[in-house]
Amino acid sequence: MEAVAVGVRRGPSSYLARLRLDRATVETRFGLRFETVDDDLGPAALALIRLAGGDLIGFGRLQYDAEPGVEVVHYTARPPREVVAELLAESGLTHQDLSWMSGGLPGAEFEPVARSVTEAVLYLTGDPDGEVQVTTDRTEVRRGERTVLVDPASDGLLDAAQWQEHSRRCARLAAELLRVFGERRPTAAEHERARHLLECAVDCAAEVTRLVPAGTGQVPVRHLWTADGLRALRQRAADFGVPRIDRELARRRLDLAEFVAVFGPPPVDRTAPMEPPLARSGSDASMFLDFQECRCGGKLLSFGERSLPVGDHEVLTVKARCTRRVWHRFRFRFTVRPGTLGTAHWQMSLRGEPSHLVDPGQWLVMATVYSAGDEQAHAMNMKLAASSVEEAMLFVPPGADVVPEEEIRSRHGQEMLAAGPDLFRWPRLLAARDDYLAASGPEDPGPELHPLPARGVTEALMFMDLHRCECGTAEFHRQAPERGGDPARLTLRYHGVCLACRHERAFVFTVPRDDPDPDPLGYGLSMPGDGPSALLDAGQLWMIGEMNAERANQLEHAATGDWDDDSWEAMLAALATSVAVYDELLALLPPGAGAMPDGEFRTPAGRSRLRHLPESFTRDHLSAERARRRHRLDEFLAGVPEPD
Numbered sequence: 001m002e003a004v005a006v007g008v009r010r011g012p013s014s015y016l017a018r019l020r021l022d023r024a025t026v027e028t029r030f031g032l033r034f035e036t037v038d039d040d041l042g043p044a045a046l047a048l049i050r051l052a053g054g055d056l057i058g059f060g061r062l063q064y065d066a067e068p069g070v071e072v073v074h075y076t077a078r079p080p081r082e083v084v085a086e087l088l089a090e091s092g093l094t095h096q097d098l099s100w101m102s103g104g105l106p107g108a109e110f111e112p113v114a115r116s117v118t119e120a121v122l123y124l125t126g127d128p129d130g131e132v133q134v135t136t137d138r139t140e141v142r143r144g145e146r147t148v149l150v151d152p153a154s155d156g157l158l159d160a161a162q163w164q165e166h167s168r169r170c171a172r173l174a175a176e177l178l179r180v181f182g183e184r185r186p187t188a189a190e191h192e193r194a195r196h197l198l199e200c201a202v203d204c205a206a207e208v209t210r211l212v213p214a215g216t217g218q219v220p221v222r223h224l225w226t227a228d229g230l231r232a233l234r235q236r237a238a239d240f241g242v243p244r245i246d247r248e249l250a251r252r253r254l255d256l257a258e259f260v261a262v263f264g265p266p267p268v269d270r271t272a273p274m275e276p277p278l279a280r281s282g283s284d285a286s287m288f289l290d291f292q293e294c295r296c297g298g299k300l301l302s303f304g305e306r307s308l309p310v311g312d313h314e315v316l317t318v319k320a321r322c323t324r325r326v327w328h329r330f331r332f333r334f335t336v337r338p339g340t341l342g343t344a345h346w347q348m349s350l351r352g353e354p355s356h357l358v359d360p361g362q363w364l365v366m367a368t369v370y371s372a373g374d375e376q377a378h379a380m381n382m383k384l385a386a387s388s389v390e391e392a393m394l395f396v397p398p399g400a401d402v403v404p405e406e407e408i409r410s411r412h413g414q415e416m417l418a419a420g421p422d423l424f425r426w427p428r429l430l431a432a433r434d435d436y437l438a439a440s441g442p443e444d445p446g447p448e449l450h451p452l453p454a455r456g457v458t459e460a461l462m463f464m465d466l467h468r469c470e471c472g473t474a475e476f477h478r479q480a481p482e483r484g485g486d487p488a489r490l491t492l493r494y495h496g497v498c499l500a501c502r503h504e505r506a507f508v509f510t511v512p513r514d515d516p517d518p519d520p521l522g523y524g525l526s527m528p529g530d531g532p533s534a535l536l537d538a539g540q541l542w543m544i545g546e547m548n549a550e551r552a553n554q555l556e557h558a559a560t561g562d563w564d565d566d567s568w569e570a571m572l573a574a575l576a577t578s579v580a581v582y583d584e585l586l587a588l589l590p591p592g593a594g595a596m597p598d599g600e601f602r603t604p605a606g607r608s609r610l611r612h613l614p615e616s617f618t619r620d621h622l623s624a625e626r627a628r629r630r631h632r633l634d635e636f637l638a639g640v641p642e643p644d
């Protein structure tokens, strides 16, 4: 802001605010001189400044005004709160320096209008589940004496910093619940609460994105109009730049997706036993048959099935024969709800209620059978094993931490229970699921999670290397990326067909505009000051480090001391990346922490890694490992000159 002579053309003025400071303080603090002018209300003193954005502001003092303080007027038609936000940010003042503001101080508006009921509830209570009264037409929200109108076309009440804080708070509360859910199964109400918090964290993070004007790279000062906003702007301005806003939103979306993947839909009451028994899905029925034996001891093989409507459901009839004596014939009948036979083949059911046909012990037997299956279909088998464990998890009553013994009725199940009662405990089931999924490998994220904000092209490439097609293959015929985007971010769309199953795979990433093309040597996942990755958790970073260390070993072995241009560069990239990964891991440690916090392990692979090798994530280990890898890189550079 700069001082402007009072003689300048000003146009009509309107009141903006009143400062608690007196005239002399305003003069000395801002280097201004009040000049006498004739106001409509009598003689007055006035000083003018111009804000960085060009708006003219007047500080005035009527001669006969008995109240202390200085009036602030503006000569624009802009919303007062936006002009005040810029004035405070530029002048170093705070909301505490204001005794009055046109429309009311933020948080105490005279006629508050919210964009949504959610915003009104957050505004009034600070809690997405806060207690309020909402009118039936949802245009008014009340709490005690205060009323907030709801109008989707309004500018809203919460600023970017408040949305960001609400998002973080919801995410923190959800994380606390998830720690509890690691020990026991959530009840339906807890499940709903956690999901609601995670959704709220996503929605609030999306509201921050809305406050970035199209074509710009950050939240402008005018959208940080509250006291919280001004404080946040002064303390952590980088949080309001597009790269961090995008990554925070992506992280919330991934957290929600992971919750749904682990815990499925909320637990529902079990339906009463039916005749014929309920098959929740086609897999449910076929798994039942797998555990049946003929009286002669032969296995059963189904050779025909049909489903006919009976009332509001269907009856599925499956014909089977004995594999030992083909004339031993069977006919099984199941009750089926319409539309449930066709669940995806890797899904055993929709995970509402537990199976009526297969007991938890049998599901765990199936998990071990799948996991010992054909190496060719390793990824899919591991995924089926994880789905089988998820079925056993459904037998743990909501709020409890173990499958009740009376649920385990089959011979297989009884044997398993006798051998290891711990296998039926909730934390063990969660761990088994993670382990199978970690062995299966991370699958491509669903389209709803794209675009994925990477900190740079290198991180995007690594993310793709780490993920696999649903068939289990990681490599695909990757075309050169299609580029797009806006002034704030570059969009890269990679696509191509899977080398194994010809399925089309596609990834859409955003990277910062100023990110260079990947360095030809491909190392470094981020630039200093970028902050943590939204896409890779600590366990995945660790995996990338291992992949690169392994790659370096292979290159060294293949080169046998004879390096050419390509192998030398590939070696440098592998060694440097394996160092960079440890820089990333060390940066995730909070100051003073001796080990990686649990919250940094957000994927099955990450959680599984932490469970099996907790010592690899201590500060001491990470530092030593970084030093070791750095030493290997230095030795390579010193010992092997770059080929000409």
Ligand SMILES: [Zn+2]
Binding pocket: 294, 295, 296, 297, 298, 322, 323, 324, 325, 328
């Ligand atoms: Zn038989």
Ligand SMILES: [Zn+2]
Binding pocket: 482, 495
């Ligand atoms: Zn294309």
Ligand SMILES: [Zn+2]
Binding pocket: 469, 470, 471, 472, 473, 498, 499, 500, 501, 502, 503
């Ligand atoms: Zn494939």
